[in-house]
Amino acid sequence: MNNKKFSELLNSYEDQSFESGCGQDWLDHFYMATKSYFKECEENGKRATTKGLKEKIVEIAESDIFQFNSN
Secondary structure (H helix, E strand, C coil): CHHHHHHHHHHHHHHHHHCCHHHHHHHHHHHHHHHHHHHHHHHCCEEECCCHHHHHHHHCCCCCCCCCCCC
């Protein structure tokens, strides 16, 4: 996924979160997912990548907590 499409996807997630009344929860989970991704990479001696971070964010957005539409 290119950066433009990912940026649009993030905007969509943000819109969906505020429309469903969970905007602050989404922002909190977004922050924690980002933080935990880098911590996991460090603990496992792996190099953090943009692709890996994008996958982590999409995973949280599509989880049972939010069930955002990625289309």
